[in-house]
Amino acid sequence: MAAFLERLGLFPRAPDPRPLGAIAADIEDELAFHLEASTRALIEEGLEDEAARAEALRRFGDVDRIRRECARTLMGERIVLQRIQFVLTAALLAAVVFLVLASRETNARAAVERERSLALLAQIEARLVQGEARLVEERRHAASEPALQPPPVIDRLPVLGQSAEESPAGAYLAANGTRTDLGTARESWSEAFNEQHGSWRHGLRIAERLAALSGSQGAEILVQVWNELSVEHREQVMKPFVFDGGHPHALEVLELGFEDSVHSVRERAVLYLQTYAWQDLWQGDGQGDRWLAQWRDRPVGEVLRENAERWARAYAECAQEREQIAGGRVEHLLEGIEHVRPETLAKAGVDLRGILVEAGVCAIAPARLGGLPAAQRAIAERVRSWCQP
């Protein structure tokens, strides 16, 4: 550094590089030599030793002051340089400490910003993935849905005596295809239903095939997968079993719907049960449960026939009692069969017309229907139509 300062012109010559102690010793030695030589000369001139020494000191001047001036001259630059070095070192150290602290703070801030950015990126990525998955799902639906044309208008279900393909729903299903090779594995059917868990048409389509399985397989599988089906599917899957009057497990399937936790599913089950019970059996008053407990183990054909016979007898009795069929009981009887489908009985081999004729229902004169409200009269007219050969 001294050489550098010398080049800058701050020092005429580089300071003595020797240790300060060596420089001080040289000063001391040089001054001592002068005093010794001066004393010796004075002695040679005739002065006593002490006097010569004293005279030499007097001529020399203040030794301490001279020594300090010499030291300042020879070592002052070194001291100044040391001070500069100390100040520069301290400044450098302070700068390093400052930079380290500043760097740590900057790093900490950068780490926080980085974490925040990563979290933001993760959110964006998650949203992108969700959006992509939604897009794929929509495209998949879009690819499958267009085949479901025309817009499904299935106003009635497969009728007795018709194959699935001959009924409106069956024709629709035949036109749009469905899965037929699902076997008997519960997982396969559950997966098949849930391929489109929001589509009631899809649920009906799969249920048609499930009901077509031989023996009790369809009903058994349905019991297993029932809780895995969507509400839309649970509302639909009962139809192929219920309206196929010959299905031996129709009541078991209806019982599933009857005990469902969702009201709309229970409502459908009650509606469908009417065909078998020939009466309104709402779950709330326990009638439905009692009816199912009484009939669930009986052959479906017997259930349909006996309940139809009971209704027919009750209806005929009411008609015989009055000139015009009117009043709470007969209206209640008619409301109880509002959704009955004669095709269901026919499919089960039940002769509905024979039952009605035998009970005397078909002998009731049309004029006697005049006192009924319009809705009940329409049902009574429909019953009369069942009497036609």
Added chain:
Amino acid sequence: MAEDHRTEDVELPPGALELLALKVLARGALHGYAIARAIQDRGAERLRIEEGTLYPALHRMERRGWLAAEWGVSESNRRAKYYRLTAGGRSALREQESAWRRVSDAVARVLGHPSPKGA
């Protein structure tokens, strides 16, 4: 003797001691004591000079590069520091000597005395 002279000693002007030392050293290398003696021998005995003040002056000139110094052995076989004039010192001697004469002449003219050069 010397003590008598010093009763009439005059104060040495600033810078004069350095000029005297440079002049003495122009003849060859000397140690501090010999420089002091040479100054005295050249007629400066009437000047009030503390011999010790010579050393800070020598060290200053050494630092300026006018003098070079090295340790040697004296006539009394004692370790002594010898000073010699450098090229820079010779140049400085010429400049200082010239300046001193100009100041001296100017002061003499102001005081009404003929300058030594003019005399």
